[in-house]
Amino acid sequence: MQKEISQAVIRRMPRYYRYLGELLDDGVERISSNELSVRMKVTASQIRQDLNNFGGFGQQGYGYNVQYLYEEIGKILGLDRQHNIIVVGAGNMGQALANYVKFEKRGFVITGLFDVNPALAGLSVRGIEIHMMDELPEFLKTQRVDIAVLTLPKEKAEQAAEKLVELGIHAIWNFAHLDLELPDDVVVENVHLSDSLMQLSYNIVRRQDDK
Amino acid sequence: MQKEISQAVIRRMPRYYRYLGELLDDGVERISSNELSVRMKVTASQIRQDLNNFGGFGQQGYGYNVQYLYEEIGKILGLDRQHNIIVVGAGNMGQALANYVKFEKRGFVITGLFDVNPALAGLSVRGIEIHMMDELPEFLKTQRVDIAVLTLPKEKAEQAAEKLVELGIHAIWNFAHLDLELPDDVVVENVHLSDSLMQLSYNIVRRQDDK
DNA sequence: TAGATTGTTAATCGATTAACAATC
DNA sequence: TAGATTGTTAATCGATTAACAATC
Structure with a gap:
Protein backbone atom coordinates (compact mmCIF):
# COMPACT_ATOMS: atom_id res chain seq x y z
CA MET A 1 0.00 0.00 0.00
CA GLN A 2 1.38 3.36 -1.03
CA LYS A 3 1.70 6.17 1.49
CA GLU A 4 -1.47 8.13 2.14
CA ILE A 5 -1.84 11.33 0.12
CA SER A 6 -3.70 14.14 1.83
CA GLN A 7 -7.11 15.18 0.53
CA ALA A 8 -5.79 18.74 0.23
CA VAL A 9 -3.49 17.50 -2.52
CA ILE A 10 -6.20 15.42 -4.20
CA ARG A 11 -8.51 18.41 -4.31
CA ARG A 12 -5.93 20.33 -6.33
CA MET A 13 -5.24 17.64 -8.90
CA PRO A 14 -8.32 18.25 -11.10
CA ARG A 15 -7.34 21.90 -11.29
CA TYR A 16 -3.86 21.03 -12.53
CA TYR A 17 -5.49 18.73 -15.04
CA ARG A 18 -7.72 21.53 -16.26
CA TYR A 19 -4.88 24.01 -16.69
CA LEU A 20 -2.69 21.46 -18.46
CA GLY A 21 -5.58 20.66 -20.80
CA GLU A 22 -5.81 24.33 -21.70
CA LEU A 23 -2.07 24.56 -22.28
CA LEU A 24 -2.31 21.50 -24.49
CA ASP A 25 -5.09 23.12 -26.51
CA ASP A 26 -2.93 26.19 -26.85
CA GLY A 27 -0.13 24.05 -28.26
CA VAL A 28 2.26 24.62 -25.36
CA GLU A 29 4.81 21.83 -25.25
CA ARG A 30 6.67 22.34 -21.99
CA ILE A 31 6.11 24.37 -18.85
CA SER A 32 8.09 25.03 -15.70
CA SER A 33 6.56 24.94 -12.25
CA ASN A 34 7.28 28.64 -12.11
CA GLU A 35 5.34 29.58 -15.23
CA LEU A 36 2.46 27.37 -14.17
CA SER A 37 2.46 28.89 -10.70
CA VAL A 38 1.95 32.34 -12.20
CA ARG A 39 -1.02 31.21 -14.27
CA MET A 40 -2.63 29.26 -11.47
CA LYS A 41 -1.84 31.70 -8.70
CA VAL A 42 -0.25 29.15 -6.44
CA THR A 43 3.41 28.73 -5.44
CA ALA A 44 5.79 26.82 -7.67
CA SER A 45 6.87 24.99 -4.55
CA GLN A 46 3.37 23.67 -4.01
CA ILE A 47 3.12 22.44 -7.59
CA ARG A 48 6.40 20.52 -7.35
CA GLN A 49 5.53 19.22 -3.91
CA ASP A 50 2.07 18.07 -5.06
CA LEU A 51 3.27 16.32 -8.20
CA ASN A 52 6.09 14.57 -6.40
CA ASN A 53 3.55 12.76 -4.26
CA PHE A 54 2.84 10.72 -7.36
CA GLY A 55 6.17 10.61 -9.10
CA GLY A 56 8.91 12.61 -10.73
CA PHE A 57 7.17 13.82 -13.87
CA GLY A 58 9.57 16.64 -14.64
CA GLN A 59 13.12 16.99 -15.80
CA GLN A 60 15.76 19.27 -14.29
CA GLY A 61 16.62 22.20 -16.48
CA TYR A 62 13.61 21.57 -18.71
CA GLY A 63 10.43 21.58 -16.69
CA TYR A 64 7.41 19.44 -17.45
CA ASN A 65 6.22 18.09 -20.76
CA VAL A 66 2.62 19.26 -20.95
CA GLN A 67 1.22 16.31 -22.88
CA TYR A 68 2.95 13.76 -20.67
CA LEU A 69 1.99 15.43 -17.39
CA TYR A 70 -1.60 15.83 -18.58
CA GLU A 71 -1.85 12.14 -19.30
CA GLU A 72 -0.19 11.11 -16.06
CA ILE A 73 -2.55 13.22 -13.97
CA GLY A 74 -5.40 11.76 -16.00
CA LYS A 75 -4.28 8.31 -14.97
CA ILE A 76 -3.94 9.35 -11.33
CA LEU A 77 -7.52 10.63 -11.43
CA GLY A 78 -8.76 7.43 -13.05
CA LEU A 79 -9.68 9.12 -16.32
CA ASP A 80 -7.99 6.39 -18.35
CA ARG A 81 -10.84 4.01 -17.72
CA GLN A 82 -14.59 3.99 -18.17
CA MET B 1 -12.89 45.51 10.74
CA GLN B 2 -13.08 42.22 12.60
CA LYS B 3 -10.21 39.76 12.48
CA GLU B 4 -10.12 37.52 9.46
CA ILE B 5 -11.75 34.12 9.92
CA SER B 6 -10.22 31.27 7.97
CA GLN B 7 -12.15 29.68 5.11
CA ALA B 8 -11.67 26.31 6.81
CA VAL B 9 -13.91 27.55 9.60
CA ILE B 10 -16.45 29.11 7.23
CA ARG B 11 -16.74 25.86 5.32
CA ARG B 12 -17.80 24.08 8.49
CA MET B 13 -20.47 26.57 9.56
CA PRO B 14 -23.23 25.37 7.19
CA ARG B 15 -22.72 21.87 8.54
CA TYR B 16 -23.18 23.04 12.12
CA TYR B 17 -26.29 24.86 10.96
CA ARG B 18 -27.66 21.71 9.41
CA TYR B 19 -27.07 19.56 12.49
CA LEU B 20 -28.55 22.18 14.78
CA GLY B 21 -31.60 22.38 12.53
CA GLU B 22 -32.07 18.65 12.88
CA LEU B 23 -31.70 18.82 16.66
CA LEU B 24 -34.25 21.60 16.69
CA ASP B 25 -36.67 19.47 14.68
CA ASP B 26 -36.10 16.66 17.15
CA GLY B 27 -37.06 18.97 19.98
CA VAL B 28 -33.61 19.02 21.62
CA GLU B 29 -33.25 22.10 23.77
CA ARG B 30 -29.60 22.13 24.79
CA ILE B 31 -26.45 20.38 23.65
CA SER B 32 -22.85 20.28 24.81
CA SER B 33 -19.91 20.53 22.46
CA ASN B 34 -19.15 16.97 23.47
CA GLU B 35 -22.51 15.50 22.50
CA LEU B 36 -22.45 17.42 19.23
CA SER B 37 -18.92 16.25 18.51
CA VAL B 38 -20.05 12.63 18.75
CA ARG B 39 -22.92 13.18 16.30
CA MET B 40 -20.86 15.17 13.83
CA LYS B 41 -17.69 13.13 14.15
CA VAL B 42 -15.43 16.08 14.85
CA THR B 43 -13.65 17.02 18.07
CA ALA B 44 -15.45 19.01 20.76
CA SER B 45 -12.44 21.25 20.81
CA GLN B 46 -12.92 22.17 17.18
CA ILE B 47 -16.57 23.00 17.72
CA ARG B 48 -15.80 25.34 20.62
CA GLN B 49 -12.85 26.86 18.80
CA ASP B 50 -14.93 27.43 15.66
CA LEU B 51 -17.87 29.00 17.43
CA ASN B 52 -15.68 31.28 19.50
CA ASN B 53 -14.49 32.93 16.35
CA PHE B 54 -17.88 34.56 16.25
CA GLY B 55 -18.77 34.93 19.90
CA GLY B 56 -19.43 33.12 23.14
CA PHE B 57 -22.69 31.42 22.37
CA GLY B 58 -22.52 28.85 25.15
CA GLN B 59 -22.73 28.83 28.89
CA GLN B 60 -20.37 27.07 31.26
CA GLY B 61 -21.90 24.04 32.95
CA TYR B 62 -24.86 24.08 30.54
CA GLY B 63 -23.67 23.89 26.98
CA TYR B 64 -25.40 25.55 24.06
CA ASN B 65 -29.06 26.41 23.63
CA VAL B 66 -29.94 24.78 20.32
CA GLN B 67 -32.52 27.33 19.18
CA TYR B 68 -30.29 30.28 20.04
CA LEU B 69 -27.16 28.83 18.44
CA TYR B 70 -29.11 27.87 15.33
CA GLU B 71 -30.34 31.42 14.93
CA GLU B 72 -26.95 32.95 15.59
CA ILE B 73 -25.24 30.77 12.98
CA GLY B 74 -28.08 31.64 10.62
CA LYS B 75 -27.24 35.31 11.11
CA ILE B 76 -23.52 34.67 10.61
CA LEU B 77 -24.31 32.96 7.31
CA GLY B 78 -26.60 35.80 6.24
CA LEU B 79 -29.74 33.70 6.33
CA ASP B 80 -31.64 36.41 8.21
CA ARG B 81 -32.01 38.45 5.05
CA GLN B 82 -33.36 37.96 1.56
C1' DT C 1 -21.84 24.56 46.88
C1' DA C 2 -20.24 20.82 43.61
C1' DG C 3 -20.40 19.36 38.95
C1' DA C 4 -20.41 20.36 34.34
C1' DT C 5 -18.90 22.60 30.53
C1' DT C 6 -17.44 26.57 28.32
C1' DG C 7 -13.85 29.93 26.54
C1' DT C 8 -9.15 30.30 25.82
C1' DT C 9 -4.24 29.42 26.12
C1' DA C 10 -0.65 26.12 25.11
C1' DA C 11 1.03 22.01 22.59
C1' DT C 12 0.92 19.30 18.61
C1' DC C 13 0.30 18.15 14.15
C1' DG C 14 0.10 18.79 9.24
C1' DA C 15 0.41 21.61 5.26
C1' DT C 16 2.75 25.23 2.84
C1' DT C 17 6.74 27.72 1.55
C1' DA C 18 11.70 28.40 1.15
C1' DA C 19 16.13 26.81 0.09
C1' DC C 20 19.38 24.27 -2.27
C1' DA C 21 21.89 20.19 -3.85
C1' DA C 22 21.19 17.06 -7.69
C1' DT C 23 20.98 16.73 -12.50
C1' DC C 24 19.36 17.37 -17.14
C1' DT D 1 30.16 23.10 -19.81
C1' DA D 2 26.92 26.68 -17.82
C1' DG D 3 22.21 27.65 -16.95
C1' DA D 4 17.88 26.18 -15.73
C1' DT D 5 14.83 23.84 -13.12
C1' DT D 6 13.56 19.83 -10.75
C1' DG D 7 13.12 16.78 -6.52
C1' DT D 8 13.61 16.96 -1.80
C1' DT D 9 14.98 18.45 2.75
C1' DA D 10 14.45 22.05 6.14
C1' DA D 11 11.92 26.08 8.04
C1' DT D 12 7.72 28.36 8.68
C1' DC D 13 3.12 28.97 9.12
C1' DG D 14 -1.55 27.83 10.21
C1' DA D 15 -4.96 24.72 11.79
C1' DT D 16 -6.30 21.20 15.00
C1' DT D 17 -6.25 19.11 19.41
C1' DA D 18 -5.34 19.03 24.34
C1' DA D 19 -5.50 21.04 28.72
C1' DC D 20 -7.30 23.73 32.21
C1' DA D 21 -8.74 27.93 34.59
C1' DA D 22 -13.01 30.55 34.62
C1' DT D 23 -17.68 30.41 35.62
C1' DC D 24 -22.48 29.15 35.29
Missing part, protein backbone atom coordinates in the same frame (compact mmCIF):
# COMPACT_ATOMS: atom_id res chain seq x y z
CA HIS A 83 -16.85 4.56 -15.17
CA ASN A 84 -20.41 3.38 -15.55
CA ILE A 85 -22.82 5.56 -13.66
CA ILE A 86 -26.43 5.35 -12.62
CA VAL A 87 -28.39 8.36 -11.44
CA VAL A 88 -30.73 7.64 -8.56
CA GLY A 89 -33.35 10.37 -8.44
CA ALA A 90 -34.57 11.51 -11.85
CA GLY A 91 -35.81 14.91 -10.74
CA ASN A 92 -34.47 18.20 -12.04
CA MET A 93 -30.94 17.73 -10.79
CA GLY A 94 -30.73 14.11 -11.87
CA GLN A 95 -31.97 14.94 -15.34
CA ALA A 96 -29.65 17.93 -15.61
CA LEU A 97 -26.68 15.70 -14.82
CA ALA A 98 -27.89 13.07 -17.28
CA ASN A 99 -28.03 15.74 -19.96
CA TYR A 100 -24.54 16.93 -19.27
CA VAL A 101 -22.51 15.30 -22.02
CA LYS A 102 -19.09 16.56 -21.00
CA PHE A 103 -18.73 13.88 -18.35
CA GLU A 104 -18.92 11.26 -21.05
CA LYS A 105 -15.81 12.64 -22.71
CA ARG A 106 -13.88 11.89 -19.54
CA GLY A 107 -15.15 8.32 -19.40
CA PHE A 108 -18.10 8.84 -17.06
CA VAL A 109 -20.97 7.14 -18.86
CA ILE A 110 -24.49 7.27 -17.48
CA THR A 111 -26.17 3.97 -18.20
CA GLY A 112 -29.43 4.34 -16.32
CA LEU A 113 -31.72 6.61 -14.33
CA PHE A 114 -33.79 5.43 -11.39
CA ASP A 115 -36.66 6.95 -9.43
CA VAL A 116 -39.56 5.99 -7.22
CA ASN A 117 -42.07 8.25 -8.95
CA PRO A 118 -44.27 6.06 -11.22
CA ALA A 119 -45.06 9.10 -13.36
CA LEU A 120 -41.50 8.94 -14.68
CA ALA A 121 -41.55 5.21 -15.51
CA GLY A 122 -40.55 4.46 -19.08
CA LEU A 123 -39.55 8.02 -19.90
CA SER A 124 -36.02 8.66 -20.96
CA VAL A 125 -33.46 11.46 -20.92
CA ARG A 126 -31.02 11.75 -23.79
CA GLY A 127 -31.85 8.17 -24.69
CA ILE A 128 -31.23 6.92 -21.15
CA GLU A 129 -34.23 5.15 -19.74
CA ILE A 130 -35.78 5.99 -16.37
CA HIS A 131 -36.34 2.81 -14.39
CA MET A 132 -38.25 2.22 -11.19
CA MET A 133 -36.20 1.51 -8.09
CA ASP A 134 -37.43 -2.08 -7.88
CA GLU A 135 -35.73 -2.84 -11.19
CA LEU A 136 -32.39 -1.98 -9.62
CA PRO A 137 -31.35 -5.46 -8.39
CA GLU A 138 -31.92 -6.97 -11.83
CA PHE A 139 -30.14 -4.05 -13.52
CA LEU A 140 -27.07 -4.42 -11.32
CA LYS A 141 -26.96 -8.15 -11.95
CA THR A 142 -26.72 -7.69 -15.69
CA GLN A 143 -24.22 -4.84 -15.89
CA ARG A 144 -21.33 -3.27 -14.06
CA VAL A 145 -22.03 0.02 -12.29
CA ASP A 146 -19.13 1.89 -10.74
CA ILE A 147 -20.78 5.00 -9.36
CA ALA A 148 -24.26 5.87 -8.17
CA VAL A 149 -25.24 9.52 -8.23
CA LEU A 150 -27.70 10.27 -5.45
CA THR A 151 -30.06 13.09 -6.40
CA LEU A 152 -33.03 12.25 -4.23
CA PRO A 153 -34.52 14.56 -1.59
CA LYS A 154 -32.88 13.92 1.75
CA GLU A 155 -35.84 12.05 3.24
CA LYS A 156 -35.45 9.33 0.62
CA ALA A 157 -31.69 9.50 0.22
CA GLU A 158 -30.52 7.63 3.32
CA GLN A 159 -32.64 4.59 2.57
CA ALA A 160 -31.71 4.58 -1.10
CA ALA A 161 -28.02 4.80 -0.22
CA GLU A 162 -28.28 1.78 2.04
CA LYS A 163 -30.08 -0.14 -0.67
CA LEU A 164 -27.39 0.77 -3.18
CA VAL A 165 -24.61 -0.40 -0.90
CA GLU A 166 -26.51 -3.61 -0.16
CA LEU A 167 -26.65 -4.27 -3.88
CA GLY A 168 -22.91 -3.87 -4.22
CA ILE A 169 -22.36 -0.20 -5.07
CA HIS A 170 -19.06 1.07 -3.66
CA ALA A 171 -19.01 4.71 -4.74
CA ILE A 172 -21.65 7.40 -4.29
CA TRP A 173 -21.71 10.94 -5.59
CA ASN A 174 -24.06 12.43 -3.04
CA PHE A 175 -26.13 15.51 -3.86
CA ALA A 176 -28.56 14.96 -1.00
CA HIS A 177 -28.29 17.40 1.84
CA LEU A 178 -27.22 14.97 4.55
CA ASP A 179 -24.17 13.02 5.65
CA LEU A 180 -24.49 9.39 4.64
CA GLU A 181 -23.55 6.81 7.25
CA LEU A 182 -22.09 3.97 5.23
CA PRO A 183 -19.44 1.26 5.63
CA ASP A 184 -15.82 2.34 5.33
CA ASP A 185 -15.25 0.63 2.01
CA VAL A 186 -17.84 2.84 0.33
CA VAL A 187 -16.39 5.98 -1.19
CA VAL A 188 -18.63 9.02 -0.84
CA GLU A 189 -18.11 12.40 -2.44
CA ASN A 190 -20.55 15.07 -1.32
CA VAL A 191 -21.88 17.99 -3.33
CA HIS A 192 -23.75 20.08 -0.81
CA LEU A 193 -25.06 22.93 -2.93
CA SER A 194 -26.78 24.72 -0.08
CA ASP A 195 -23.57 24.66 1.95
CA SER A 196 -21.83 26.27 -0.97
CA LEU A 197 -24.54 28.90 -1.31
CA MET A 198 -24.32 29.70 2.41
CA GLN A 199 -20.57 30.15 2.12
CA LEU A 200 -21.18 32.63 -0.65
CA SER A 201 -23.78 34.36 1.45
CA TYR A 202 -21.37 34.60 4.39
CA ASN A 203 -18.76 36.22 2.21
CA ILE A 204 -21.28 38.73 0.86
CA VAL A 205 -22.40 39.73 4.33
CA ARG A 206 -18.85 39.97 5.61
CA ARG A 207 -17.79 42.21 2.75
CA GLN A 208 -20.68 44.53 3.54
CA ASP A 209 -19.88 44.57 7.26
CA ASP A 210 -16.22 45.32 6.61
CA LYS A 211 -16.99 48.58 4.89
CA HIS B 83 -30.94 37.42 -1.31
CA ASN B 84 -32.33 38.10 -4.75
CA ILE B 85 -30.82 35.83 -7.35
CA ILE B 86 -30.71 35.68 -11.11
CA VAL B 87 -29.67 32.59 -13.00
CA VAL B 88 -27.55 33.29 -16.04
CA GLY B 89 -27.71 30.28 -18.31
CA ALA B 90 -31.13 28.67 -18.52
CA GLY B 91 -29.95 25.26 -19.68
CA ASN B 92 -30.43 22.05 -17.75
CA MET B 93 -28.46 23.07 -14.70
CA GLY B 94 -29.91 26.58 -14.57
CA GLN B 95 -33.43 25.26 -14.81
CA ALA B 96 -32.74 22.57 -12.22
CA LEU B 97 -31.55 25.22 -9.77
CA ALA B 98 -34.55 27.42 -10.58
CA ASN B 99 -36.83 24.52 -9.78
CA TYR B 100 -35.17 23.83 -6.49
CA VAL B 101 -37.53 25.44 -3.98
CA LYS B 102 -35.59 24.71 -0.81
CA PHE B 103 -33.26 27.65 -1.40
CA GLU B 104 -36.24 29.95 -1.15
CA LYS B 105 -36.94 28.82 2.39
CA ARG B 106 -33.51 30.12 3.36
CA GLY B 107 -34.12 33.50 1.77
CA PHE B 108 -32.52 32.84 -1.61
CA VAL B 109 -35.16 33.99 -4.09
CA ILE B 110 -34.68 33.56 -7.81
CA THR B 111 -36.19 36.54 -9.58
CA GLY B 112 -35.11 35.94 -13.16
CA LEU B 113 -33.46 33.61 -15.63
CA PHE B 114 -31.29 34.80 -18.50
CA ASP B 115 -29.89 33.15 -21.59
CA VAL B 116 -28.58 33.93 -25.04
CA ASN B 117 -30.56 31.20 -26.79
CA PRO B 118 -33.55 32.86 -28.55
CA ALA B 119 -35.42 29.57 -28.47
CA LEU B 120 -35.86 30.04 -24.73
CA ALA B 121 -37.13 33.64 -24.93
CA GLY B 122 -40.40 34.17 -23.14
CA LEU B 123 -40.53 30.69 -21.62
CA SER B 124 -40.62 30.40 -17.89
CA VAL B 125 -39.59 27.96 -15.17
CA ARG B 126 -41.74 27.68 -12.07
CA GLY B 127 -43.26 31.02 -12.97
CA ILE B 128 -39.87 32.68 -13.40
CA GLU B 129 -39.47 34.19 -16.84
CA ILE B 130 -36.48 33.51 -19.09
CA HIS B 131 -35.11 36.78 -20.43
CA MET B 132 -32.56 37.42 -23.14
CA MET B 133 -29.17 38.68 -22.02
CA ASP B 134 -29.71 42.09 -23.62
CA GLU B 135 -32.57 42.74 -21.22
CA LEU B 136 -30.15 42.46 -18.32
CA PRO B 137 -29.18 46.15 -17.97
CA GLU B 138 -32.81 47.22 -17.78
CA PHE B 139 -33.64 44.40 -15.36
CA LEU B 140 -30.82 45.38 -13.00
CA LYS B 141 -31.88 49.01 -13.10
CA THR B 142 -35.37 48.21 -11.87
CA GLN B 143 -34.59 45.68 -9.14
CA ARG B 144 -31.96 44.68 -6.68
CA VAL B 145 -30.00 41.52 -7.48
CA ASP B 146 -27.57 40.20 -4.88
CA ILE B 147 -26.25 37.06 -6.52
CA ALA B 148 -25.84 35.88 -10.10
CA VAL B 149 -25.66 32.15 -10.66
CA LEU B 150 -23.49 31.37 -13.66
CA THR B 151 -24.60 28.19 -15.41
CA LEU B 152 -23.35 28.85 -18.91
CA PRO B 153 -20.86 26.65 -20.78
CA LYS B 154 -17.32 27.80 -20.11
CA GLU B 155 -16.84 29.43 -23.53
CA LYS B 156 -19.61 31.90 -22.75
CA ALA B 157 -19.08 32.18 -19.02
CA GLU B 158 -16.04 34.48 -18.86
CA GLN B 159 -17.66 37.15 -21.00
CA ALA B 160 -20.97 36.91 -19.18
CA ALA B 161 -19.21 37.24 -15.83
CA GLU B 162 -17.48 40.42 -16.95
CA LYS B 163 -20.76 41.81 -18.17
CA LEU B 164 -22.43 41.00 -14.86
CA VAL B 165 -19.71 42.74 -12.88
CA GLU B 166 -19.84 45.73 -15.19
CA LEU B 167 -23.55 46.00 -14.48
CA GLY B 168 -22.94 46.05 -10.75
CA ILE B 169 -23.15 42.41 -9.65
CA HIS B 170 -20.84 41.71 -6.70
CA ALA B 171 -21.41 38.03 -6.04
CA ILE B 172 -21.26 35.08 -8.41
CA TRP B 173 -22.09 31.45 -7.79
CA ASN B 174 -20.00 29.93 -10.55
CA PHE B 175 -20.92 26.55 -12.03
CA ALA B 176 -18.81 27.07 -15.15
CA HIS B 177 -15.69 24.98 -15.40
CA LEU B 178 -13.15 27.76 -15.26
CA ASP B 179 -11.61 30.18 -12.78
CA LEU B 180 -13.11 33.62 -13.20
CA GLU B 181 -10.68 36.54 -13.21
CA LEU B 182 -12.64 39.32 -11.57
CA PRO B 183 -11.94 42.37 -9.39
CA ASP B 184 -11.23 41.75 -5.71
CA ASP B 185 -14.50 43.18 -4.51
CA VAL B 186 -16.48 40.52 -6.37
CA VAL B 187 -17.21 37.46 -4.27
CA VAL B 188 -17.03 34.20 -6.23
CA GLU B 189 -18.00 30.77 -4.98
CA ASN B 190 -17.18 27.93 -7.36
CA VAL B 191 -19.07 24.69 -7.84
CA HIS B 192 -16.82 22.64 -10.07
CA LEU B 193 -18.81 19.44 -10.52
CA SER B 194 -16.27 17.74 -12.72
CA ASP B 195 -13.54 18.40 -10.15
CA SER B 196 -15.73 16.75 -7.57
CA LEU B 197 -16.38 13.78 -9.84
CA MET B 198 -12.66 13.38 -10.50
CA GLN B 199 -11.97 13.38 -6.78
CA LEU B 200 -14.48 10.58 -6.41
CA SER B 201 -12.85 8.74 -9.28
CA TYR B 202 -9.42 9.12 -7.69
CA ASN B 203 -10.67 7.62 -4.45
CA ILE B 204 -12.26 4.70 -6.30
CA VAL B 205 -9.07 3.90 -8.16
CA ARG B 206 -6.94 4.25 -5.05
CA ARG B 207 -9.17 1.88 -3.09
CA GLN B 208 -8.81 -0.70 -5.83
CA ASP B 209 -5.04 -0.26 -6.02
CA ASP B 210 -4.66 -0.61 -2.26
CA LYS B 211 -6.09 -4.09 -2.25
